[in-house]
Amino acid sequence: MVFKDAALTPEEMPKTTPVPEPHGRMPTGVSWEPLEAGSADPFGPRRMHVERHLVDDEGLQTDPLAEDLMVINIGPSHPAMHGTFRLKCWLDGETIVKAIPEIGYLHRCFEKMSELHPWQEVFPYTDRLNYMSPFLNNVGYAMAVEKLLGIEVPRRAQRIRVILGELSRVMDHFVCVGTNLVDLGALTNFWYLFRGREEIYSLLEHVSGARMMVAYGRIGGLMRDVHAGFEDEVRALLKSLPRYIDDVDKLITNNRIFIDRARGVHPISAADAIDWGWTGPCLRAAGVPYDVRKAHPYYEYDQFDWQIPIGTAGDVYDRYLVRMEEMRQSLSIVEQAIGDLPDGPVNVDDWTISPPPKDQVYNTIEGMVAHFKLTFEGVQVPAGEVYSYTEGGNGELGFYLVSEGGGHPYRIHCRAPCFAIYQNIGPSLEGCMLSDIVAIVGSLNVIAGELDR
């Protein structure tokens, strides 16, 4: 019947041979004929041979049944594909024989768009890279431009960047762990964690005016100083957030079903992880204690008392454990930072980089001219190129900037951590079961916005 509609080779599959619609409606201008002559059923048997999996080293066919593979498209719109990406899988029963990832469904020309805007107007686009922790992207980009400008932001701005950045990281891990557990069927954890995420959102909303796309970073500082009750709100968060983490910890960490589902699934060795360019929690789960905040400290990260959690096996369970511990470490950093939040300005005292205060803009000719030039011509960044990198939500978030001088970037490249992490997804899924896909993709924390940019 219909279900032999399995398989074509990757080469012949999608482009020229549309699957016929049963009414006989055809896309105009495309002719179609059944691949096997004599097959009356329009969905009739079509076979594929994935040679490398069906033959052993001596060229003998190992599994006579395995040629009846079933092709299944997971995504681009599928409940477990958080964001839009597609995995095309060849299944033998429920075991994946071959998987080909396809990305690009959420490509929005981030890099090209950035070239068409003044330096300071790129911030809203960076929000939409890893939209689970937008402020970390703001900081990453701002740091890169500041490096090219050769300026250092005031200490208060640094501290606020650390505080909000670490809270954003907690948010990122909340979403990652929460959705990963949802995909394994444990929905309740998702609600526990998302409640905490909403609380952080409320803080970000009070600070920046937006819950999700904060666009709060600025070249040379921040959009504005934090509001009066900021410190109290952060302290309240520090009280409430650990509870959500503990709740999930108690509910799921030692759950036998969860351990069975996650332990030993998709393990990766430290060497492999490095070879594939992995960074962030997934790399640390494989046992490599690399964290940009420790390895190349910025914003006084080396002065805080915190540790890098690392795993041993690099499997889904270790990634979960590493993320859980990182959230606690991040909260500890926030606690130390909020205890020592210096007074002072949050923007550099340079009107060619940070806009002058509004009363100056409206009441003095100098302020108005500075504001005009900044708005119309952009921040004047000297010619040169720079690579600057920070620890993003799921790994090393790098920005490579090229400037020819003037108000616009000549070229921006974003090193998205999950792009590197997602590279080997196809081969590494082979031999896993269908149910493992959702666990694996969830644990990698692949954010389509950042992957496709």
Next chain:
Amino acid sequence: MDWTGVGISLLKAFLVFFGVVNTVPVLVWAERRGSAFIQHRLGPNRVNIGGFTLLGLVQPLADVVKFVWKEDYVPAHANRAFYVLAPVLLLVPAAMTFAVIPFADDIVVAGRQITMQVADLNIGILYVFALASLSVYGIVLAGWASNNKYSLLGGIRSSAQMISYELALGLSVVGILMIYGSVQLDDIVHGQGEHLFGFLPKWGVVTQPLAFILFLAAVFAESNRLPFDLPEAENELVVGYHTEYSAMKFAIFFMAEYMAMVTGAMLIVTLFFGGWQIPWVESAELQAAVGAIPAALLQLGSFSAKLLFFLWLFIWVRWTLPRFRYDQLMRLGWKMILPLALANVFVTGLVLYFT
């Protein structure tokens, strides 16, 4: 022909069916409010009639209206006949299972003995298992007829799962049948009215604790609920075998699932928790003390209380545990539950032989 007897039977059948069908929306409500309670949320509490939300109980009504008015869409590539047949095949066995469950002790009214179950079949529990194994056809057919790969995978998973766990389900009950010496549920419940050592109710859970645990797991698997909801597994298979169903056809799947859950809970109560027995109260004494009909109502209350607890357990577990993987599910069923059930039968046999 005994027309009064026929009338009583019809009335009982109607009342039981009516009661069970109406349990479904209440259960959906309990599921949604219960999950909200577990998850730090409020759950549905807005739908109202003239301002009365009844704690959200109006929501199922709105859901039903929605299901009835939605477009009843049949995908063009589906096998129409089987596609329409599948939900029926699932619902009918689910709705027929209750016939043999006793809700209270037999009563004598106006010289006529009335059994408090729709049909006092002498095959008892076998009838339940026979019907329960029919429901797999509905699911497999739904998965097949939808002509959708996710549905098909769901259907295949469920057939494998239900067949595997039916064995465990049946075997774990054998110990109970040996102890109470009957397959008739009525006799089993009567047997559970006795006491062990003079104070401990001789409930199935006391005499067969291992069988209870195995049976509980198997019932969860049979009703396709977490942690065994692989056939649906919304994050892997979209929603599995009923992906392509909409409107009332979907609602029927939904109802059948909840009915299966009620059946499971009823069986647990009947086999392992004394059914309608009120602990430490002899049925005959109770009937003598308060009269036949009040006694029956009290026993119905006892049955309902136990039933509600296990229904809540179903909900509770669903929102606590993650889901198994297919191979782990099979391993659990064949390599753990089945041998344990066999061992349980063996040990029970030995004990019965030597006592």
